[in-house]
Amino acid sequence: MDRYYSHEDRQLVAVDCVIFGFDDQELKLLLIKRNMEPAKGLWSLPGGFPKKDEGLDQAAERVLSQLTGLKNVYLEQLYAYGDVDRDPGERVVSVAYCSLIKIEDYDKDLVKENNAHWRPVNDLPDLVFDHLVMVEKAMRRLRRRARTQPIGFELLPEKFTMPQLQSLYEAIYQKELDKRNFCKKMLSMRMLDKLDEKDKSTSKKGAFLYRFNPEKYEQLLADGFYFTVDVKTKK
Amino acid sequence: MDRYYSHEDRQLVAVDCVIFGFDDQELKLLLIKRNMEPAKGLWSLPGGFPKKDEGLDQAAERVLSQLTGLKNVYLEQLYAYGDVDRDPGERVVSVAYCSLIKIEDYDKDLVKENNAHWRPVNDLPDLVFDHLVMVEKAMRRLRRRARTQPIGFELLPEKFTMPQLQSLYEAIYQKELDKRNFCKKMLSMRMLDKLDEKDKSTSKKGAFLYRFNPEKYEQLLADGFYFTVDVKTKK
DNA sequence: AAATTATGGTGTAGTTTTAACACTTAAATC
């Protein structure tokens, strides 16, 4: 009763994580410099194999938390890669995941131990196998999601300024945005709380801090509201 | 050199296909009444296991063509389902695919042989395992895609009328649309060729036939145009 | 042959949303 499929082949199944961070006005990926075969010396996405009692999602969570120390962060399945020859070593079906983290939160020691490094998405090193394809898919997904869901906040500190938020969107879309229109749109959705504090690290005047309010957002959703950010032009 | 991962577990990997058709003003799914264990007597999505020399995509193509006789139709990977207990028989990672076909094209004999039947999405039978979850994901994906990409045409005959196209969108979104606004929007995108023929099967007057023109669409894409269909209100 | 019936086809006006654009404010530094 528990071996219906005994005549079928079994295969290696892996998970790989595309982990985004935002720092210094640019998007970055957490990549591993491999010190083991296959592809020793090249760069790869952090990955691993699901354990016997682990689903795919749990395996991805584990890979992420073993590398960064983070749990309960944004993690979404991207795509399953199953070409026969995608891994030259042996056939492996790899399920890619995409994660967005607040870059100041990760565990530096763990990252160092694992030989991982943050690399700007605009200047990536050569990646093993089809990992670049995964990254490109993740980028496209991020661009689509960020336009229609409030996920940008996953990449920012709890408290952030309007200029910070705008520069995040500019990094994601590689486009300059008009700050008046951007700010107007963001505030019109009424899902941000304006705080009394200012962040003075980037200007003399200081910029007001905001916080994303998930309760307000849930309420809006319930009212049939759709999040959208305009992400057109400005020269 | 070709067994780096020999200490890792291997798993069953399957593909399942959510196959949409449009007929009689409603969306339908091609489902299989299972006459074998597991879950004999219940309904399931058509599926199978990749062969040794087959990637996931090829396996899905094979499942689709073995059941319908169709090749080179719309087929897109949906999601990988990997919970440990999703299949009570044995752990199976299943990669779901979504296909859109022109319902008049499928091979009736093959479908009959395989004990498959078209069932309306609004009145589905009980499905095995997590197949309903897959169908729901496919529905959401279809709704998203149909709004922003010209994929509705995959579900219609080569030549179709404006009322047909509209009723397809109404079936997808379960909403009545205003025919003036709908028609205006569709034509404004300039990707349809209006033919000189009329279809007289549904009215005395007859309705003009149109055809989707992929070359025009490609040109629009190249010009930075975005396909969108408005899918709001009307009472 | 006139009337009926059922579906196809078409235009406009009010409203909302979007895009473009420039100057003032605040506070630190010299």
Next chain:
DNA sequence: GATTTAAGTGTTAAAACTACACCATAATTT
């Protein structure tokens, strides 16, 4: 107190969207 640098703010024109109602065509019936 003059200068510098980033933050903050409002208006207007254009485009897109929504709502809405009547006529046309051709087959069928009387």
